[in-house]
Amino acid sequence: MIDGLTYGENDLSVEEYKILRTDAGWKPIPDEQIRKSIDACNYSITVRKQDQIIGMARCLSDDVYMTYVYDVVVHSKFRGNNIGKTMMEKVISHYKDRCDYLMQIVLLAVTSDVEPFYKTLGFKRYPNLINGSGMGMWINGKPY
Numbered sequence: 713m714i715d716g717l718t719y720g721e722n723d724l725s726v727e728e729y730k731i732l733r734t735d736a737g738w739k740p741i742p743d744e745q746i747r748k749s750i751d752a753c754n755y756s757i758t759v760r761k762q763d764q765i766i767g768m769a770r771c772l773s774d775d776v777y778m779t780y781v782y783d784v785v786v787h788s789k790f791r792g793n794n795i796g797k798t799m800m801e802k803v804i805s806h807y808k809d810r811c812d813y814l815m816q817i818v819l820l821a822v823t824s825d826v827e828p829f830y831k832t833l834g835f836k837r838y839p840n841l842i843n844g845s846g847m848g849m850w851i852n853g854k855p856y
């Protein structure tokens with residue numbers, strides 16, 4: 713357990729995003745793209761210790777039916793302390809509180825090493841009886 717953590721909502725900065733993205737080992741993207749992406753996402757969770765960013769989870773949702781969760785990162789120095797789980801529980805509670813309808817919360821592009829993390833939260837692996845395995849494509853270039 714780590715003391716002194718504060719959880720925030722919708723307050724992620726470009727610099728904080730870059731810190732976590734870099735720490736996760738993901739390819740850098742331009743600041744302007746980050747700014748626009750943060751502005752467009754309609755719900756996010758942040759975790760800080762004092763002023764230091766240590767976690768984020770971002771969502772795009774129609775608030776009534778489909779929610780996509782992405783950019784779920786806990787800084788490598790702080791992993792294994794239930795921070796990721798707490799962030800995701802806050803995301804799930806947020807939508808449970810505001811939506812009375814059947815809603816699907818979707819994680820796209822989950823790498824196989826992270827699947828056990830999401831399974832602890834109740835996420836089911838695709839494909840299953842209802843969903844295919846998920847599909848995607850990149851446009852305007854290659855990610856790696």
Ligand SMILES: CC(C)(COP(=O)(O)OP(=O)(O)OC[C@H]1O[C@@H](n2cnc3c(N)ncnc32)[C@H](O)[C@@H]1OP(=O)(O)O)[C@@H](O)C(=O)NCCC(=O)NCCS
Nearest residue numbers: 736784785786791792793794795796797822825828829832
């Ligand atoms: C995935 C990630 C967010 C997990 O954050 P975390 O704070 O370390 O996870 P937690 O401590 O909250 O773990 C919650 C549970 O998941 C399990 N877990 C977490 N990461 C795991 C992993 N990689 N493999 C297996 N189990 C894992 C924990 O053991 C714990 O289980 P328990 O509830 O039975 O004790 C973090 O490892 C991370 O930022 N990874 C790099 C970025 C990334 O890949 N993000 C996912 C993009 S889809």
